[in-house]
Amino acid sequence: MPAFTPPPLPSDDKRWKIVNGTMRKNGFARHALIETLHTVQSSFGYLDDDSIRFVARSLRVPLSQAYGVVTFYHYFSLKPPGKHTVTICAGTACYIKGADKLVAAAEKRLGIPQGQTTKDGKISLMTARCVGACSRAPVVLRDGEVMGEVNSEQVLEQLERWAVE
């Protein structure tokens, strides 16, 4: 069997080298698929068609399988995130403490349902399964930073601040 040569990097964007580094570290083994997709997402912010194709070819995983994995796990996103992201935790403790009201308030203000980004690409509204800060429920992540015991006004204020930036 001829030795496998991984495909060339899609462009000279340095981030591809980081992605390639993860695959090389794992010897381009098929089981490194999820690890590699994590690296792509942390480098590029999301997974687009080109990156999934590149990773699938490099690891010799059928494209269908790679796509299946990407869509199976909630953590992977196929859409680019907005400039800012507000993530409202929808875990049980947050639900009991009224996280649904926060989601409703944010949806109304932004005019988009959860999981989407405003048309101008400024703000993404996401929900999370549980971020593990349940003792301070309801919890909201402001660009990844955890805020505890949040009320609707605080969420709206933050959205306002981002909107005028």
Added chain:
Amino acid sequence: MNIEELEQIAESVRLENAKYDYEVNVCMDLACASQGAGPLRDELVKAAEKSGKKVLVRRTGCMGPCSSGPLVRVDPEETLYHHVHANHAEAIVASLGDGPVPALQCDLNEHFDKQVRVVLENAGYIDPEKIDDYIACDGYKALLTALTEMSPNTVIQQITDSGLRGRGGGGYPTGLKWGTVAKAGGDLKYVICNGDEGDPGAFMDRSVMEGDPHRVIEGMAIAAYAVGASKGYIYVRAEYPVAVARLTAGLRDARRRGLLGNGICGTTFNFDIEIRLGAGAFVCGEETALIASIEGKRGTPKPRPPYPAVSGLWGKPTLINNVETYANIAPIIRKGGKWFANMGSERSKGTKVFALTGKITNTGLVEVPMGIKLREIIEVIGGGVPGGHTFKAVQTGGPSGGCIPAEMFDTPVDYETLAQLGSIMGSGGMIVMDDTSCMVNVARFFIEFCMTESCGKCIPCRAGTAQMFTLLTRICNGGGTLDDLELLEDLCATVKEASLCGLGQTAPNPVLSTLKYFRNEYIEHIVHKRCPAGVCNIEAAVPEVQAEVLA
């Protein structure tokens, strides 16, 4: 590395700490950090430098009562301060040697008195990023003792004697599991740590991984020695970036100290651990799905047998335990299985960590001996329901568990009793609900969770949870009929019996338990078209719902 060298490291840490007159420990766990523990620590360091006193400011893992955070403990006096903010730093440092700051002092004696700390013994006392701090608290002593003085069988015997049962929720006897993997043939075996804490509302494993990562690593290494494995994986949620960072640093430091790698402590035992990131799938808490995920595939479960103990990761015998289970191993080896078996109830030994959240005064992490009454956890340790509301129920076990009503609060917490009540021990989430929570809506919340988290492989779970969700939505919106309740019970039975894995088999629990204990709330929704808790918006929803109904 040998025991003497370990003692030397511990001694040098003690000498180093003795240079200081005071130790100011700052809880830097997620809850406290979200309330400003980071700037607080910086201010404490500055104030300590300015004062000229010999003060060691230490960052620690979760101290427990998160609702009182940010928390600071001053040693050696063991004074606990609550709701500390950066502008209190100077006052705290100024008070050292001069009596405590009364305004910040917190009285949680009752909260702590009922607790027994085994898994959380170091939480709040060590810097999680310093392996030497862990070694100074007898860390890695159990591993070295096991490697040099005990045979793998003796290790397994100690674990069996301890009566430890799986802390992930299943409650399978750990010693028995280890014995099965040890007996399985083949020279390549794996040890996996399940750190995919998918149960929403629970964060014990996150706290242990972040606050005391070496405890998990040591437990895994002992397990590997006992079952004859040479490679381990820790499967952690990607949603826990701090846990991933702490474990990565912990593994690096353990390798540097020769506590992982080839020929550990001059023996022939080789063992190393890799981290695998989860990607947000609740079903990956199921062991066969978790294995599929480590193999880089979709996390769909497989029928068992064969059990992972015989054919697991890449078809090799594999031991899977939960974070908290591994966290119990080192103390058991250090103090003996009998010591552990002295705690707890007849069939559930030791202690259990619970994440106490919801409508309760003291939210946070608590560790209690098994067999303690629910009432003690909620009323004494948790401090009761705030705001003059009345208790309604406590939910244990997350989406796989059930709701236990206030009348049952005198039941002891152990695996069997909780199962008899229609709930499960689960991984340790304990969510308290008061009269403002609608139990039908709670059931709907959990079924929605299970519906979206169902991997879709088997039909009872995939279609059953979706139909249950439709029915519950209809009832919540006031469009339900009494026949729907029978239909629900029927569906619950089918999903429970016919699903492939734990997710589907336990998904009906929240519905069944609320139907059993809070049936009147269902009837109120159906017959009187009203939601007693005022959560469901019945009138507004009726017309559209009728059109939506799938059945």
